[in-house]
Amino acid sequence: MKMPELQLPVGVSLHSAQSPQAIAEILAERVAEYLRLRLAEAPEATLVVSGGSTPLPFFRALRDKPLEWARIKIALADERWVLESDPASNAALVKRELLKDAAAEARFVLFNVSDKDAADAVSELEADATGLTFPVDVLVLGMGTDGHTASLFPDAPELACAMEPSGEQRVMVMTPPSQAHQRVTLTLPVLAQARFKVLHLKGHDKIATLARAAEAPDDWSAMPIRAFLQAGLNIYWSP
Template identity: 40%
Template sequence: MALVQSLFGTTDALNQAFCRRISTLLKQGIEENGRASLIVSGGRTPAALFGALSQVPLAWDKVDISLADERWVDPSDDASNEKMVRAKLLINHAAAANFIGLKTSATNAEDAVNTCTANFSDVAKPFDVLILGMGEDGHTASLFPCSAQITQGLDIDSEQMFIAVQPTTAPNQRMSLTLPALLKSKHIFLHLTGESKKDVLAKALADDNELEMPIRAVLNNTRVELMWAP
């Protein structure tokens, strides 16, 4: 497992360093390719990071931002990752970025897989920066060990970019990038805070069963940088 660990004493120190790192990588992407791409995850952990990042003076109009996964709820719903990203990241300087949401008008996420894939056709690939989180069960993006779709989502040879997922231990149907789509990233970060998440990661690193803890599938296949604070 190629895990590089960047550990910080406080979340403020983590967010400041992570913000500088992300902005540097996005600037490099713009300089090298004319555009850069940033794929983020939802939840409470990245909110403060997003706020700091939004204030960086960057050519945000040349940055495409989207999500590693999304709950299949209206973007106005409090459970929506898009709602959080719009409130915390797509403000200040970063309001100029091009945001590609995942939720469509389709009632069932399965009917939107092709639309989501088409909407990503112009996003710079490989992604310049991918920020992943991890659940207590070892899921990442919306690749849940409890879901019937997990084997398909972790299929390294799959040509699918997105997969519709129905977890049995969490609410809402989801849309998620597949493992091979996640791996098509220049820089992958695992953003965690708290001792409990560090313990979950230690468990993930102690075995290779990817279906049991899907985060292992990312760690087993590429270089990942852990960004952690208590």
Template identity: 35%
Template sequence: MTNYRIERASDADSLARKASETIAAQISLVLDQRDRCRIALSGGSTPAKAYSLLGQEHLPWDRVDVFLGDERWVAADDPSSNARMLRNTLFAEGPGASAMFHAVPTVELPDADASADAFAQLLTTICPGTPPVFDLILLGLGDDGHTASLFPGTEAPTIVDRWATVGRGKGLDRITLTAPVLSAAYQVMFLVSGAGKRQALEQLLDPAGSVDLTPAKLVQPASTVVVFADDPALNAS
């Protein structure tokens, strides 16, 4: 059974600060022990503030390999591109700009399936282990219970023999890490903000909750999962 630890914040701004500080501390801890730190980050609007703060942290960023947990199959300059969001936040200016970013290949390849295959190969080149192991993965949680691009009722959550696959949901093909890779990370964190995520968060934390309805529950690392959540998401005042 997966263990969760809640890190509560009063609002979205406090949540972003707490998440960025914790991620920075984890990166520093890893780099005290190993030459490189490999992290995968969530896209979406919720973590953008945290990434802007994280990019100002004085860390040896040139020893950090940054991946995305999922990416829409769009050009890198498309407004919906997660890579574009990272370039405008974590890598925009300051120390974080010197990190090594391994973007998901997208429209430069013939189709989304080819992109998923190329991304899986990239993972095996950079990250040790079978499945590839990240030092830290930060995930979001959709109001429908998805994480990365593992959407309920689609094929992607069922894929266990590949490290990346195509997640088809909300009108766009997406390249996503699969559940075995998400579960292999040394440290997994979720970032959850807003009242709209309340029910999905309850399902994630419920030991009896269904993985079919809440694919985020498929993320089952050996270590305790840290959940950063603000009061609206936790139904607290």
């Protein structure tokens, strides 16, 4: 299959395959390889993933990889402010699709969603984040057709604060009017400092979005994904 032609910034790599399953297998092997390398150097490794439908084949391919899963922490890049009993819960998705079989021994570091308003739980969410190891070792992001990634939405009033490179907050509550739920997200300083950064995409609509983002990589306020189009980003795409 011909690789899509994109004018990406120098140092951004693009990998493609003919199907979501094929690219998921390639990505899972690469992530597993990186986690093994980190575990050879450090007592534990941290993997941050995203929710939605795109990563499901990746989760299923990764969970049976021969890794020392008990030494791996897994967290979400973002979460909808809903209880795990809600179908929109990314935490429930990760538990159901990734934390199974061999990967069941991994430690899941949660955003502890509660019945209170998300804005009233910021201190608790920051405390949850201390369960991670920084910098994050592996980060797997997704992207919406509006150019958002994690819960860094263009219309969120909190976006500028969450995108502040020198910001001290690791977790922020986001309230984009375009979304049905409040969101919780790791901030740009946390996400951007990950050692191995991946953008996992599916569909020609996502390639079209990526092409628009690459046209003006400095204007992250319109498309937050632009802040991640930097050297070292690894894009994995399938139709």
